Amino acid sequence: MQSKTIFEKIWDSHVVYEKEGGPSLLYIDRHLVHEVTSPQAFDGLRTNGRRVRRTDLTFATMDHNVPTSDRSLPIVDQISSIQIQTLAQNCKDFGITLFDMHSPDQGIVHVIGPELGLTLPGTTIVCGDSHTSTHGAFGAFALGIGTSExxxxxxxxxxxxxxxxxxxxxxxxxxxxxxAVTAKDIILYVIRTIGTAGGTGSVLEYRGEAISEISIENRMTICNMSIEAGARAGLVAPDRTTFDFIRGRRYAPKGDQFEKAVEYWTGLRTDRNAKFDKSLRFDISALAPQVSWGTNPGMVVDVTDAVPHPDEFAKGNENERKAAIRALEYMELGPGT
Structure with missing residues (x-):
């Protein structure tokens, strides 16, 4: 049997149809919806007389336009108000579960999935938001999609x-x-090393001693920022930390079904002899807190270091050099600061 990475195992188990030399049709286990990227999608369904195929696998919440103050008051911003009202109506019309502004389960779309047990290892998860990769912390293949998707x-x-x-x-x-050194510092160190396009077209699998020892919340932070490295998604193989977090969540399997699920999830690890298209190793034993000097997540240095010269940062890439010059002007900083 061919050795596979965890991503390849998830991918292969979800392929519905594969075009030779072309894209594959992938089955989606969870679809998370919010108010910003969904209105035109629902309009498209109405125009073509279509229904939502699996309302039981589709969950919506309001998170992008929710006021941080008194929610009993009208929303002042007209566009935000319309988007929230539209999502509520669309969910009602199409029979979709909605965690609205007054629901105790409402929250950031990438957070309520794990909190409610909707995010499970080995699943495919999509949402109209680039940072859907957050769910990869649970061993899921999770990615952001556009409105047409x-x-x-x-x-x-x-x-x-x-x-x-x-x-x-x-x-x-x-x-x-x-x-002092957090998960954010770890992922910024990775992005600083590979660049904001270093993961383009790839799924990043975070592995190693440091990953296995950190909490689910820290893994979520790291997977969330895979997008800042240009990656399609990021994930971590599920382990006991994952299973303990999921146990007892509302939508998670219960009783014997949970134990059977854990048995399956335990096998969702990259095989020993599996080959990656690319791999890099990072030693964080001497890592310092990272601080930004620029305008993208790759423009960071150790808190003990100075701001680099644009030539040093660019390493021969003229576009990067120009970007660094613009960033320093914007930040009102100079090399050596």
Whole structure:
């Protein structure tokens, strides 16, 4: 039997149809919907007389336009108000579960999935938001999609996609100070090294001692920022930390079904002899907190270091050099600061 990465195992188990030399039709286990990228998708369904294919696998919440103050008051911004009202009406019309502004389950769309047990290892998860990769912390293949893809998933519970490459990010060593050096510092260090386009076209698998020892919340932070590295998604193989977090969640399997699920999830690991398209190793045993000097997540340095010269940052890339010059002007900083 061919050795596979965890991503390849998930991909292969969800392929509905594969075009030779072209994209594959992938089955989607969970579709998360919010108020910003869904209105046109629902309009498309109405125009074509279509229904939502799997309302039981589709969940919506309001999160992008929710006021941080008194929610009993009218929303002042007209566009935000319309988007929230439209989502409520669309969910009512199409029979979709909605966690609205007054629901105790309402929250950031990438957070309520794990909180409610909707996010499970080995599943495919999509949402009209680039940072859907957050769910990859649970061993899911989770990715952001555009509005036309949102409509396609609503109508068919599938989506067309070219198979991404695989990229292993090995994180080894123990953080010198777990209070000062956080998961955000780890992923910024990775992005600073590979660049904001370093993961383009790939699914990043975060592996190694440092990853296995951190909490689910920290893994979520790292997977969330896979997009800032240009990746299609990021994920971590599920383990006991994952299973303990999921146990007892509302939509998670219960009783014997949970134990059977854990048995299956335990096998969702990259095989020993599996080959990645690319791999890099990072030692964080001496990692310092990272601080930004520029305008993208790759423009960071150790808090103990100085701002680099644009030539040093660019490493021969003229576009990067120009970007660094613009960033320093915007930040009102200079090399050596």
């Amino acid at each position: 949102v409509e396609h998933v609503l109508a068919t519970q599938t989506m067309w996609m070219d198979k991404p490459k695989t990229f292993a990010i090995e994180i080894e060593g123990k953080r010198p100070n777990s209070h």
